[in-house]
Each structure stands twice: as C-alpha cells, then as structure tokens.
Amino acid sequence: MTKEKREILIFFIFTLAVLITPFFLQGSYFLNVLVFIGINTMLAVGLNLLLGYAGQISLGHAAFFGLGAYISGILTTRFGLDPWFALVIAAVANGALAFVIGFPILKLKGHYLAMATLGFGIIMFIIFNETVAVTGGPSGLSGIPNIQISSLIFDNDLRNYYLIWIITLLVMLFSINLSHSRIGRALRAIADSEVAARVLGVNARVLKVQIFTVSAVISAIAGSLYAHTMTFISPASFGFNFSIELVTMVIIGGLGSIYGSFLGAAILTILPEFLRVLRDFDIIVYGLLLIIMTMYMPGGLISGLTRIAEFIVGKIKSRGARHA
Amino acid sequence: MDNSRQLFQYILSGLSNGAIYALIGFGFAIIYNATGIINFAQGEFVMLGGMFTIFFLAFFHLPLLPAIILAILFSTIIGIAFERLAIRPLKNATPLSLVIITIGASILLRGIAMLVWGKDTHAVTAFSGNDPLYIAGATILPQHIWIFAITLLIIAANKIFFNYSIVGKAMRACAYNSQAASLVGINVKTMVLLSFVISSAIGSMAGIIIAPLTMTSFDVGIMLGLKGFCAVIIGGMSSGLGTIMGGLLLGLLESLGVGYISASYKDAIAFIILLLILFIRPEGLFRTKETERV
Amino acid sequence: MLRLDKITKIFGGLTALTDVSLEVRKDSITGVIGPNGAGKTTLFNIVTGLYTQTSGDVYLGEKNISRFATESLAALGLVRTFQNVELFGKMTVLENVMVGLHTKSRSGIISCAFKLPGQIKEEKMIAEKARHWLEFTGLIADAPNSANNLPFGKGRILEIARTLAVEPQLILMDEPAAGLNSQETTQLAVLIRKIRESGITVVLVEHDMDLVMDICDSIIVLNLGKKLAAGTPREIQENKAVISAYLGDS
Ligand SMILES: Nc1ncnc2c1ncn2[C@@H]1O[C@H](COP(=O)(O)OP(=O)(O)OP(=O)(O)O)[C@@H](O)[C@H]1O
Numbered sequence: 001m002t003k004e005k006r007e008i009l010i011f012f013i014f015t016l017a018v019l020i021t022p023f024f025l026q027g028s029y030f031l032n033v034l035v036f037i038g039i040n041t042m043l044a045v046g047l048n049l050l051l052g053y054a055g056q057i058s059l060g061h062a063a064f065f066g067l068g069a070y071i072s073g074i075l076t077t078r079f080g081l082d083p084w085f086a087l088v089i090a091a092v093a094n095g096a097l098a099f100v101i102g103f104p105i106l107k108l109k110g111h112y113l114a115m116a117t118l119g120f121g122i123i124m125f126i127i128f129n130e131t132v133a134v135t136g137g138p139s140g141l142s143g144i145p146n147i148q149i150s151s152l153i154f155d156n157d158l159r160n161y162y163l164i165w166i167i168t169l170l171v172m173l174f175s176i177n178l179s180h181s182r183i184g185r186a187l188r189a190i191a192d193s194e195v196a197a198r199v200l201g202v203n204a205r206v207l208k209v210q211i212f213t214v215s216a217v218i219s220a221i222a223g224s225l226y227a228h229t230m231t232f233i234s235p236a237s238f239g240f241n242f243s244i245e246l247v248t249m250v251i252i253g254g255l256g257s258i259y260g261s262f263l264g265a266a267i268l269t270i271l272p273e274f275l276r277v278l279r280d281f282d283i284i285v286y287g288l289l290l291i292i293m294t295m296y297m298p299g300g301l302i303s304g305l306t307r308i309a310e311f312i313v314g315k316i317k318s319r320g321a322r323h324a
Numbered sequence: 325m326d327n328s329r330q331l332f333q334y335i336l337s338g339l340s341n342g343a344i345y346a347l348i349g350f351g352f353a354i355i356y357n358a359t360g361i362i363n364f365a366q367g368e369f370v371m372l373g374g375m376f377t378i379f380f381l382a383f384f385h386l387p388l389l390p391a392i393i394l395a396i397l398f399s400t401i402i403g404i405a406f407e408r409l410a411i412r413p414l415k416n417a418t419p420l421s422l423v424i425i426t427i428g429a430s431i432l433l434r435g436i437a438m439l440v441w442g443k444d445t446h447a448v449t450a451f452s453g454n455d456p457l458y459i460a461g462a463t464i465l466p467q468h469i470w471i472f473a474i475t476l477l478i479i480a481a482n483k484i485f486f487n488y489s490i491v492g493k494a495m496r497a498c499a500y501n502s503q504a505a506s507l508v509g510i511n512v513k514t515m516v517l518l519s520f521v522i523s524s525a526i527g528s529m530a531g532i533i534i535a536p537l538t539m540t541s542f543d544v545g546i547m548l549g550l551k552g553f554c555a556v557i558i559g560g561m562s563s564g565l566g567t568i569m570g571g572l573l574l575g576l577l578e579s580l581g582v583g584y585i586s587a588s589y590k591d592a593i594a595f596i597i598l599l600l601i602l603f604i605r606p607e608g609l610f611r612t613k614e615t616e617r618v
Numbered sequence: 619m620l621r622l623d624k625i626t627k628i629f630g631g632l633t634a635l636t637d638v639s640l641e642v643r644k645d646s647i648t649g650v651i652g653p654n655g656a657g658k659t660t661l662f663n664i665v666t667g668l669y670t671q672t673s674g675d676v677y678l679g680e681k682n683i684s685r686f687a688t689e690s691l692a693a694l695g696l697v698r699t700f701q702n703v704e705l706f707g708k709m710t711v712l713e714n715v716m717v718g719l720h721t722k723s724r725s726g727i728i729s730c731a732f733k734l735p736g737q738i739k740e741e742k743m744i745a746e747k748a749r750h751w752l753e754f755t756g757l758i759a760d761a762p763n764s765a766n767n768l769p770f771g772k773g774r775i776l777e778i779a780r781t782l783a784v785e786p787q788l789i790l791m792d793e794p795a796a797g798l799n800s801q802e803t804t805q806l807a808v809l810i811r812k813i814r815e816s817g818i819t820v821v822l823v824e825h826d827m828d829l830v831m832d833i834c835d836s837i838i839v840l841n842l843g844k845k846l847a848a849g850t851p852r853e854i855q856e857n858k859a860v861i862s863a864y865l866g867d868s
C-alpha cells in the first residue's frame with residue numbers, strides 16, 4: 001500500500017469512528033465532553049500548523065479563540081446577525097488581524113516570538129475584561145443564539161456533536177493535505193533551517209504570516225462555534241492558561257501530527273474530568289507533562305504509539321515469515 | 325500644589341516598581357547571557373521569594389531578617405534543582421523546546437505554590453513600619469527607601485562581581501564565547517549553574533522587597549516576570565544600566581498611565597511597550613544592532 | 619556571470635572584507651581559497667543576501683543584486699550550500715529535494731489544502747523531478763530515508779542535489795569536501811564536473827587544495843579579508859604572496 005493510500009484509509013476509518021461513536025454512548029455527559037474534544041482538536045490542529053509545521057511558537061492563541069467567540073457572540077446578541085454570518089465575519093476579522101500583526105511578530109524568533117505572542121494574548125485578555133460595555137466584562141456574555149440551518153437548530157448535544165465534528169474533520173483533512181504539499185514541505189523546511197529554505201526560494205517571511213493567518217482563522221471558527229454551542233462566554237476561557245493548554249495539547253500529541261493533535265486535545269479535555277479531585281491543581285500535571293514530554297518524548301505520544309505499532313507489526317510479520 | 329504632590333507620588337511608586345522590574349530583568353539577562361535561554365520561570369522566583377518570606381514569618385514566627393535569608397536560600401535551592409533537573413540534561417535543545425520546558429517549570433512551580441500555600445493573597449509586614457516620612461512636603465514610605473537602597477546595593481554588587489571578581493569575569497567570558505571559555509579552562513557547566521543561582525537569588529530578593537507594598541500570592545510571578553522581561557528587552561539583554569533604565573521607564577509609564585489615563589489598563593501598558601520595542605528595536609534602546617551569524 | 623565590485627564588510631569593529639572585487643566566468647569552476655577567517659563564508663553570505671555589505675555591489679549577469687532578498691535569488695538562478703550542512707533533518711531525502719522545486723511550482727495554501735486538480739498534477743511533477751536529481755547525484759536509494767539518518771558525506775551531496783533542483787545558473791558551494799573521506803572527495807569531484815558539464819557555473823570555497831587544484835579553472839585567494847591573488851591553479855601555486863600567506867599562517 002502506498003503511503004498516500006494508507007493516509008486516505010486512516011482518515012476514512014477515523015471519520016467513520018467519529019460518525020458512529022454517538023450510537024454507542026448513553027447520556028449527554030459523554031457527548032458533551034466529545035463536543036469539547038472536537039473544539040479543542042480544531043484549535044490544536046490550527047496551532048499545530050504554526051508550531052508543528054512551521055516551528056513558530058505562539059503563546060497567545062487563546063486570544064484568537066476568544067476574539068472569534070466574542071465577535072460571533074456580540075454580532076448575534078447585540079446586532080441580531082445570523083450565527084453563520086457572524087462566524088464568517090469572525091473568521092475574516094481574525095484573519096485580517098493575524099495578517100497585520102503577523103509581519104512584525106513573526107520577524108521575531110524563538111524566545112522573543114514566544115514573549116511577543118504572550119504579550120499579544122495578555123493584551124487581548126485585558127481587552128476582553130475591560131471593555132465591559134461591549135463584552136460584558138468579567139461576568140461574561142450570555143444569551144448567544146444557537147446555530148441554525150433552516151429549521152434545524154443545533155441546541156442539543158447530539159446535534160452539536162455532528163456540527164462540531166464535521167467541521168473538525170474538515171479542518172483535519174485540510175491540514176493533512178497541506179502537510180503533503182509544497183506549502184507543507186516549505187513550512188517544515190523553515191522549521192528545520194530557515195536560511196536553507198530561503199536560499200531555495202521559499203519566502204519564509206510571507207509563508208509564516210500566511211500560516212499564522214490560517215491558524216488564526218481556524219481558531220476563530222472554533223471560537224465562534226464554541227460561543228454558539230455554549231451560548232455563554234466569559235474572558236476566563238481565553239486567558240494565558242488556555243494558551244498554554246493548547247501548546248500542551250500539541251506537544252504531548254506530537255508536533256506536526258494531526259492525529260497527535262486530536263490525541264493531545266482528547267487527553268487534555270478528559271484529564272480535568274478525572275482530575276476533578278485536584279480541581280485547580282491540574283496545572284501541576286500540565287507543567288510536569290510539558291517538561292517530561294519535551295525532555296523524553298519530543299515526538300509526542302503519537303510517535304510513541306507509532307513506534308509500538310511498528311514494533312508489533314514487525315513481530316507479526318517476522319512470525320508470519322517464519323511460519324511460511 | 326496638590327497636583328504636583330500627586331505627580332510626585334506617581335513618580336515615586338513608578339520608580340520603586342521600576343526598580344523591581346529592573347532587578348527581575350537582571351535575572352533574565354544573567355541566565356540569557358550564560359546560556360542563551362530566556363527563563364520563562366524567572367517570575368516564579370520572584371513569587372517564591374515573597375511566599376517563602378511569609379511562610380517563615382507566619383508559620384515559624386521567625387523574625388524578619390532570618391525569614392528573608394531563608395526565603396532567598398530556599399528559592400535559590402529551587403533554582404539549582406531546576407537547572408539540574410531540567411536544563412542540564414538537555415543537549416542541543418532547540419529554542420522551542422527550551423521555551424516549553426521553562427514554561428512547564430513555571431506552571432509547575434506556580435501549581436505547587438498554590439497547593440502548598442493556597443490561593444489567598446498575603447501581605448508582608450513592611451520592613452520598618454508604615455509611617456510615612458515627609459520629605460519636602462511629599463510623603464514617602466520607608467519601604468520605598470528599602471527598595472531603592474537594596475536595589476542600589478544589588479546593582480553595585482552585580483557590577484563588582486562581574487567586573488572585578490575572577491568568577492564574574494569567567495561568567496562573562498562564557499557569555500561571550502562558551503567554547504573559547506572552556507578551552508581556557510573555565511568550567512562552563514558550573515558557570516551555567518551559577519547563573520541560575522544568582523538570578524534566582526536576585527529574583528527572590530525582588531519579590532521580597534516589593535511584597536509589603538503590593539501583597540503577594542501564588543500567581544504574582546507571571547506579571548512580574550513579564551514586566552522584568554520587558555525591562556530587560558528595553559535594556560538590550562544586559563545586566564547593566566540599560567536594564568535599570570528600562571525598568572524605571574516602564575515603572576514610570578505604568579504609574580503615570582494608571583494615574584492619568586486608567587487603572588484598568590495598567591498591565592496592558594507594559595505589554596504594549598514590550599511589543600513596540602520588539603517590533604521596532606528588538607536589540608533594545610541602548611544597543612547597536614549586530615549581524616546574526618548564519 | 620557573477621561580478622563583485624569593491625565589497626567591504628565591517629562587523630562592529632572587525633573588518634571581515636576589504637574592497638574585494640572579483641569576476642566569475644560563465645561555465646567555469648572557480649575556487650575561493652584562503653586561511654580560516656579570511657572572509658570566504660562572509661563573501662557567500664553577502665552574495666546570497668544573508669548579510670548586507672557595508673559598501674560595494676554584487677552583479678549577477680547585468681543585474682545589480684546587492685539589495686535583493688535571499689529568497690528572490692533562487693528564481694534568478696543563484697543558490698548555495700552551507701559550510702555547516704543545513705539539511706531539513708526531519709524530512710525525508712526525497713522531500714529535501716522537493717523543497718528545491720519550490721520555485722518551479724505555484725500552488726498556494728488554498729489549492730494545496732483542497733487538493734485542487736492543478737495541485738495534484740504539480741505534485742506529480744515535483745516528485746518526478748526530485749527523483750531525477752536524486753538519480754543524478756546517486757542518492758536515489760536513500761530517497762525514503764530521513765535526512766537526519768544520512769551519513770555525513772551523503773548529507774553534503776544531498777545539499778547539492780537540493781540546489782540542483784532549483785535548476786540554477788550558478789551554485790556557490792561552501793566547503794563541500796569538508797568532513798569527507800578521500801573516496802567521497804573523489805566522487806564529489808566527479809559530481810562537480812558533471813554539474814559544470816550540464817551548464818551550471820560553480821564557485822567553490824574549499825580547504826582541500828588537491829581538490830581545488832584538480833577541478834578549478836581559476837582560483838581567487840583571500841587573506842585577512844583582502845583579495846591576495848587570482849589566476850589559474852598553476853599561477854596560484856607559484857604565487858609568492860600566496861605561499862607566504864599560507865606558510866605564515868600555519
Ligand atoms: N555575523 C558575524 N558577526 C561578527 N563577526 C563575524 C560574523 N560572521 C563572520 N564574522 C567574522 O568575520 C571573519 C571572517 O569569517 P568567515 O566565516 O567569512 O571566514 P571563512 O573564510 O569562511 O573561514 P573558515 O575557513 O574558517 O570557514 C571572522 O573573523 C569571523 O569571526
């Protein structure tokens with residue numbers, strides 16, 4: 001089987017699994033968790049394009065998520081816009097903002113880039129909190145309408161599950177395609193050696209800004225969907241901690257791996273449910289995960305799993321060969 | 325008269341915050357110059373300084389001075405452990421993984437502090453009371469004087485250490501070219517460890533002297549750390565005059581901004597300055613640009 | 619083909635290059651030699667736009683490329699390799715060469731993400747051409763391997779294969795033989811000749827004198843940032859100033 005065919009098969013199986021999962025679940029609690037996993041997967045995949053492919057860190061991605069959510073929330077509650085239309089505006093506005101700040105921000109490298117994106121995230125967080133007249137301030141914005149397709153209103157967990165996951169699957173497919181294209185290769189080349197990539201004619205500066213923009217647009221879509229499924233948003237969901245959580249998802253899943261991002265998102269969404277006893281102390285676990293994964297498993301869980309799978313397949317094959 | 329007195333108050337509190345930012349900035353610069361790492365956990369040492377002091381004061385009922393000394397000692401030990409466990413084992417780490425590891429350490433320390441000391445905000449008693457002194461019609465708290473005096477002391481000690489002591493000179497040599505330094509027999513690993521020792525000590529000291537004015541809690545490290553970073557960026561990553569100026573400038577702008585514009589955007593001011601500097605003059609205000617080696 | 623006009627480069631207080639002028643003839647193999655720190659790499663960095671010279675101009679053909687951005691030079695047919703090999707380590711050998719075809723393809727983010735028909739066709743073309751260059755350089759057997767796992771010598775060749783994929787007019791090679799054993803060096807010499815035969819001009823910085831004397835048509839000697847001599851290998855070997863610079867240095 002060629003690599004490409006295997007990719008298609010894997011995506012097909014994954015899609016199938018996603019589509020039939022609700023039939024095996026009882027009660028809305030699990031569905032609800034799965035909706036969140038979907039949103040987080042979208043965000044992690046979006047960040048992975050920047051962090052895992054292009055090797056450019058962002059410690060302020062929660063801001064794009066928040067901005068998407070707020071634009072959508074405000075346009076629908078205060079101006080009565082249709083949620084779909086609001087989603088499109090949120091995506092476009094986020095893209096435009098990312099494009100404009102992308103040029104000066106992505107000129108920076110390494111630690112400086114990390115600090116600048118962090119600063120951007122905190123400034124946005126302060127704005128969400130302080131522009132009370134527009135955003136509702138710390139107490140949040142409520143009464144955001146559900147998304148609707150003609151008479152079908154996405155107001156229960158099952159409907160939201162399919163809404164969120166279909167879009168998440170599209171985002172994943174989009175990112176997988178990108179990975180195996182000239183753009184994906186150019187991005188990975190930038191991550192490994194920016195000078196060498198530029199010498200080969202890759203316009204690193206523009207490409208980095210483009211992928212930053214794409215990533216911000218994906219975050220905005222996730223934000224908008226979040227606002228319309230939750231119907232309530234508040235700044236607390238879009239702070240520095242969430243930016244770090246997103247980076248953690250990408251890292252523990254595996255830099256540059258789309259399914260890894262799903263894995264990371266799933267783990268970090270489910271973990272707090274188990275860590276309820278620890279309540280706010282889950283950040284200790286995140287801190288440890290970040291350090292240990294980076295030190296001992298830089299390829300993330302997905303590469304660990306791939307290695308185990310290859311090992312097993314190798315064993316089976318060699319046994320088969322011996323029997324034959 | 326009232327206006328000018330108010331202005332004086334703003335300037336005073338701006339300068340004292342600024343001195344703290346400068347000290348925190350020193351911590352960044354010392355580690356960066358020895359290792360090329362920006363230690364995102366720098367702010368946590370500031371938090372640890374304040375929290376340990378409270379811990380020794382309230383829990384063991386120690387007098388202030390021993391409490392402070394122990395607080396610095398414990399923060400430094402944590403700094404050493406951090407270097408030993410998370411930095412030294414890394415070989416050829418990319419800047420990306422260094423960022424992530426120091427961030428991991430930072431949230432780990434913050435989480436543990438929350439676990440141990442809870443989420444409450446604590447006040448440290450001022451070193452010599454809260455009775456304001458009146459100087460030329462303006463009021464000044466004794467703690468302000470402590471802050472300025474200790475900052476000056478640390479700056480002087482820093483200067484003497486790096487310019488006149490053998491070890492300090494060796495550390496500068498490492499910063500300049502670690503390979504060459506190791507060729508002439510300097511133990512680079514020790515110097516790196518030392519840089520963590522010095523910067524966690526200075527960081528915790530900063531946290532201790534500011535705590536009586538601003539209160540402290542497990543999560544003060546993020547903001548203070550970032551502002552210290554802002555100061556050191558303005559100063560072009562030096563542990564010298566540039567960073568002091570950077571800290572004072574930041575402190576002043578912040579406190580004037582709070583006084584005359586709006587208190588709710590206080591923290592935003594620092595980050596807008598940070599972004600502007602990074603965008604326009606990432607090499608700092610007081611340094612000339614160098615050609616990056618390819 | 620390539621002409622430098624009075625290039626000077628000053629780093630802070632250090633003058634790395636002083637008024638260096640030189641000319642590289644089309645279809646030649648030109649060697650640039652000189653002791654460590656002579657400024658050879660700095661010269662390449664200036665030509666490829668990674669450093670900005672303090673003064674002087676660089677011409678590619680008739681075009682003044684002094685202020686051109688690095689990424690725009692590939693399209694003009696100017697590429698280089700690096701002294702400290704700069705591979706895309708996490709990618710496969712084939713993918714490394716495919717990046718070299720970046721300027722030969724057009725698809726943007728949208729058509730890549732949605733696999734539009736044009737993109738699929740282009741992708742085929744890229745893979746085909748990349749394989750061609752791997753065959754040309756003898757690396758085809760390593761195509762699916764990770765570049766990180768390549769032995770050092772092959773890594774140097776891969777860097778050359780990658781630049782060939784750009785279909786350049788001129789390749790600057792910074793110490794391509796450094797770290798190679800004698801067999802690999804012989805193979806490298808064959809490859810460089812083959813590259814020249816296919817109509818590409820080569821400029822080569824190298825410390826391996828046997829290699830330089832063997833394959834270069836003309837040689838330029840730099841010492842302490844100044845051009846010391848230029849000529850054929852025979853002329854250089856007999857040049858007194860060059861001999862004393864090398865002897866004095868060692
Ligand atoms: N970015 C830079 N900043 C400061 N000095 C530099 C920079 N790049 C090079 N130099 C200095 O310029 C001089 C020439 O360096 P260059 O790398 O060009 O030498 P070279 O001829 O390539 O030497 P080698 O044979 O060792 O590769 C050296 O003294 C070097 O230290």
Ligand SMILES: [Mg+2]
Binds near residue numbers: 660701
């Ligand atoms: Mg060189």
